[in-house]
Amino acid sequence: MNESLVSKYKDIITSRGLTYHYLSVPAVDDKPTLFFVHGFPSISYDWYHQINYFSEKGFGVVAPDMLGYGGTSKPTDISLFLHTAIAQDLLDILDAEKVQKAIAVGHDWGTRIVSVLSMKHSDRFLGFAWVVVAYQIYTPLPPIDVILEMNIKTFGRPLLGYWKFFEQESAAQIIEKNLESLISVLYPDDPDSWLTLMNQPGEIQAFIASGKTTKRAGYLTDEHHSRLLESLRKGGLASPLNWYKSTIGSVNSRIMEDIPEENQFIKKPAFFAVARKDHVCVYDYAVPQMKQYATGGLHLVEFQGGHWVQLEEPETFNRELHCWIRDTLQQNC
Structure with missing residues (x-):
């Protein structure tokens, strides 16, 4: 990560009393803000290729250490990992940064939170991007x-x-x-x-x-x-x-109960980077899942590598994401 960005980290205490450590770079002119949400076992630094690329082009960037990682609170109480509550933590960050409209980009477990943001807070975002892991509808899981x-x-x-x-x-x-x-x-x-x-x-x-x-x-x-x-x-x-x-467990098993069926579909433009050699988040499941739910338009980019496409092929990933923002969300860029 560019050394000049290290000083851009901040801390916030969210509405439920948790500390989040996050990077924030303001947008230039009318460029949108990209909100990068990492997964396991990462920290916000995992997005350094994207942070460097998009901030240098005038985009706003917000990248938190997610709950349990880096400079953010590390609770052992499993109930604090309710995904709708974590989504609200992230909205608290956007509110603190006075970002009214953003593009959420999630990887790994971060895609779960991006899915919740799409279902419950779609009005706060211009579009959503899923990296490797597809959009998820919550259902109670068997053993x-x-x-x-x-x-x-x-x-x-x-x-x-x-x-x-x-x-x-x-x-x-x-x-x-x-x-x-x-x-x-x-x-x-x-x-x-x-x-x-x-x-x-x-x-x-x-x-x-x-x-x-x-x-x-x-x-x-x-x-x-x-x-x-x-x-x-x-x-x-x-x-x-x-x-x-x-x-x-049961912490996240009832999320769908208060989400109307029509909100279970992705109404905003969606970007999906899928990896052919991710042997956990498999192509044959992920692509049909995205095509089923992305009713607001889907841009799918296929990579031949594994789980960490934003690290493995950063130039291609950044270019494809940038082109999607330019072409699909041009009126807001």
Whole structure:
């Protein structure tokens, strides 16, 4: 990230009393503001390619450390990870920055919050972008073993085997002892390693508990790796893992009850970057899901790599996102 942007970080106490640490760069003239929402196990720095690119072109940029990460509060109370409440936290940030209209861009768990923003607060946004993980409708989830059986029936293999590890009480302690192992799994040089380590139950737990590492991806630079490692060492994993536990449990199971059916569709323009080699957020599910719900228009961009397309192919990603903003939202740019 450009050194001049480091001083642009701020802190806010949201309406429910949580501290959020976030980067804010004001827009120039009438350019829109991009609101970048990261996932697991990231920090706002994960968007540094996009922050540099769009801020240099006069776009506003807001990028928070999400709940559980970086300089933001790290609660262990699972109930605080209600996604509608987290969405309101983010609106509190936009209100503090006097941003009335933004473009929300989410990756990984950040896409869940972008989905909530689309369903409940669409009027505050010009458009929405999902990176790798598709738009999500909330439904009560069955036990993880049932989900894995459903994966096998639909896709011929389990997809979420790693959830069985992340939901365990011992997971945070095991990972904290072997952070390098976790990072090497999640940012791998070979995305096909997820076919075993992420998809198959028991594999990631055994791998991390033994302290093994796989070759780290080249797109995870030494600087980025150091920042990520420092953040996780300082804050631990107990709070970040609540993103999984709050979804596997009942915390987020009733979100749809107060959302009218017509609001379950994406009414604003939508951008979707899909990855052919993301073996968890699979193409064959993600694309039909987006096409079903994106009634306000969908721009789909296909990447051949894995889960971290904004890091792996930043030039292409930034160009495609920029072109979508220019062409689809031209009247607001």
